[in-house]
Amino acid sequence: MLELRGVFAGYGPILGVRDLDLTVGEGQIVALLGANGAGKSTTLRTISGIVRPMAGIVTWNGRRVDRLPADEIVALGIVHCPEGRQIFPGLSVRENLRMGFFSRRDRSAYGRAEEQVFGDFPWMRARAGQMAGTLSGGEQQMLAIARALMAAPRLLLLDEPSLGVAPLVVREIRRIIEDIRRSGVSVLLVEQNARMALSIADHAYVLEVGEVAIEGAGAELREDARVQERYLGIRSGTGAG
Amino acid sequence: MTNAARPRALAATVALAALVLPWVVARLGPAASYMLNLSVIFAIVAIALNLLTGFSGQISLGHAGFLMLGEYASALLTLKAGFPFWAALPASALLVGAIGFLVGLPAVRLSGNFLAVATMGFGLAVPEVMLNWAGLTHGSAGLMPKSPTIGGFSFGSDVAYYYLALFCLALVWYICATLLRSRTGRALQAVRDSEPAALASGINAAYHKALAFAISAAFAGVAGALYAHYVNFVSPNDFSIQDSFLFLAMIVVGGLGSLPGSLLGAVLLTVVSQLSTSLGQFSIILTGSVMLLAVLFFPGGLISLARRRRPTPRVPAPLAQRSAAGGS
Numbered sequence: 001m002l003e004l005r006g007v008f009a010g011y012g013p014i015l016g017v018r019d020l021d022l023t024v025g026e027g028q029i030v031a032l033l034g035a036n037g038a039g040k041s042t043t044l045r046t047i048s049g050i051v052r053p054m055a056g057i058v059t060w061n062g063r064r065v066d067r068l069p070a071d072e073i074v075a076l077g078i079v080h081c082p083e084g085r086q087i088f089p090g091l092s093v094r095e096n097l098r099m100g101f102f103s104r105r106d107r108s109a110y111g112r113a114e115e116q117v118f119g120d121f122p123w124m125r126a127r128a129g130q131m132a133g134t135l136s137g138g139e140q141q142m143l144a145i146a147r148a149l150m151a152a153p154r155l156l157l158l159d160e161p162s163l164g165v166a167p168l169v170v171r172e173i174r175r176i177i178e179d180i181r182r183s184g185v186s187v188l189l190v191e192q193n194a195r196m197a198l199s200i201a202d203h204a205y206v207l208e209v210g211e212v213a214i215e216g217a218g219a220e221l222r223e224d225a226r227v228q229e230r231y232l233g234i235r236s237g238t239g240a241g
Numbered sequence: 242m243t244n245a246a247r248p249r250a251l252a253a254t255v256a257l258a259a260l261v262l263p264w265v266v267a268r269l270g271p272a273a274s275y276m277l278n279l280s281v282i283f284a285i286v287a288i289a290l291n292l293l294t295g296f297s298g299q300i301s302l303g304h305a306g307f308l309m310l311g312e313y314a315s316a317l318l319t320l321k322a323g324f325p326f327w328a329a330l331p332a333s334a335l336l337v338g339a340i341g342f343l344v345g346l347p348a349v350r351l352s353g354n355f356l357a358v359a360t361m362g363f364g365l366a367v368p369e370v371m372l373n374w375a376g377l378t379h380g381s382a383g384l385m386p387k388s389p390t391i392g393g394f395s396f397g398s399d400v401a402y403y404y405l406a407l408f409c410l411a412l413v414w415y416i417c418a419t420l421l422r423s424r425t426g427r428a429l430q431a432v433r434d435s436e437p438a439a440l441a442s443g444i445n446a447a448y449h450k451a452l453a454f455a456i457s458a459a460f461a462g463v464a465g466a467l468y469a470h471y472v473n474f475v476s477p478n479d480f481s482i483q484d485s486f487l488f489l490a491m492i493v494v495g496g497l498g499s500l501p502g503s504l505l506g507a508v509l510l511t512v513v514s515q516l517s518t519s520l521g522q523f524s525i526i527l528t529g530s531v532m533l534l535a536v537l538f539f540p541g542g543l544i545s546l547a548r549r550r551r552p553t554p555r556v557p558a559p560l561a562q563r564s565a566a567g568g569s
Contacts, residue, residue, distance in 0.1 A: 050440050074443030086438035088431045090498070099431045102424070103443030144438070151443060 089133025100150030298433030311465020341458020496542025
């Protein structure tokens with residue numbers, strides 16, 4: 001279980017996140033919604049150790065992780081899949097997967113891990129030798145997720161996996177996230193596509209300028225008038241406005 | 242089968258040509274032999290710089306500094322500490338590598354133009370230090386390291402020295418090629434391609450960046466030591482910022498991120514710059530023109546001419562597959 005308590009984080013004098021409390025339970029999909037600049041990515045970067053929190057604590061299964069370097073956090077099973085299809089374009093598909101395996105000690109398990117990923121993404125098998133930079137946008141996004149899975153995450157931090165990909169790919173990614181959860185891995189999902197996120201999230205937080213504005217079960221938030229109006233584009237029945 | 246055999250046959254041909262080359266070049270006179278040996282030594286620097294810039298994405302305008310440190314390290318170790326050349330060479334590599342690691346540490350936080358300026362500062366500082374630390378380096382009077390000997394045999398001749406330098410080049414090449422295929426080598430390239438993704442994959446980006454500096458500097462140090470015991474004279478005027486730019490030009494013209502490209506660029510630009518030294522300042526214009534033309538017409542470097550376009554297999558989109566299988 002991941003817990004954030006009173007976390008303040010950001011870049012220099014600018015605070016991205018203020019006094020954030022957040023919990024991701026075992027096997028849960030938790031969505032983090034909000035507009036650009038609301039602090040969603042900052043939250044993920046703080047959890048994965050790329051950004052240091054200025055105050056507050058982050059615990060993972062009871063152990064404090066907010067002072068650990070990023071590579072040790074990965075080794076603990078918290079794996080970040082950063083936004084913007086951050087793959088390694090100059091490496092082949094297989095080399096990208098190998099990089100996902102980088103932090104694992106059980107080197108002999110590589111073959112099994114790769115087979116598992118090829119099971120989830122069958123197209124990758126035939127194209128393992130292709131330069132990752134020549135994949136389509138949606139394929140690159142899937143490769144980024146596959147690479148994160150190679151690290152054997154217990155908690156997957158997914159940053160905007162549906163950003164800029166075709167609707168069909170969004171559906172595919174949604175299915176993959178559900179598969180990931182089914183295999184017992186928790187997911188913290190940052191999304192601007194609130195409709196997709198809320199359709200699979202057990203719990204959701206809405207961030208507004210660095211603070212939690214709304215919080216509740218996924219289904220609950222889908223019915224929330226404020227969420228509907230601001231993030232789902234549904235006008236509530238209170239007339240114009 | 243032929244696909245794998247062709248590059249191997251090419252490599253064998255190149256290796257064979259490299260072995261007979263000094264005897265052919267010697268017929269053109271000592272200047273040509275000097276140019277050949279310098280090309281081999283500079284090829285080591287080009288590979289070192291390509292490892293740093295082409296493969297791990299960090300620019301350096303200070304490699305002339307590392308080269309000079311290698312010169313002085315080896316010269317001082319042999320002359321003042323009584324090391325034989327064969328011990329001084331690896332010792333210089335280690336020493337310059339350690340300095341490279343230290344230079345790499347602040348560079349970890351810098352990139353692009355800022356890194357270029359920081360390394361340029363290092364490159365400018367080294368000759369000044371060597372000039373002014375006269376107690377150790379004899380200032381502008383310089384040092385006179387001897388030609389290496391083995392048993393009774395001296396590597397004083399151009400041809401003999403060529404084989405020594407070629408051996409070092411082959412060794413550096415082999416180490417680089419092996420490194421790049423290794424886990425660490427992939428990590429270097431991953432950090433180059435995307436630092437956020439590298440961090441997210443659990444790669445310690447800062448460590449790998451500094452490591453790239455260390456290895457690159459160590460190889461430049463080897464080249465420096467080789468140069469020192471070849472020309473048998475070391476002074477603060479040997480290498481300057483202009484040479485740092487020349488090394489960068491070598492890898493850009495030859496091909497960033499390519500070992501054969503480094504070799505190609507090093508030979509071409511060493512020959513161009515040596516042939517045009519009599520032209521004084523025009524030499525720089527000529528070198529600059531070669532670089533400009535190469536970048537204009539072969540943005541992937543000269544090596545891109547040799548690469549056949551690899552056709553990417555047309556494979557049906559994954560989604561088409563899935564929706565056909567799923568049916569819903």
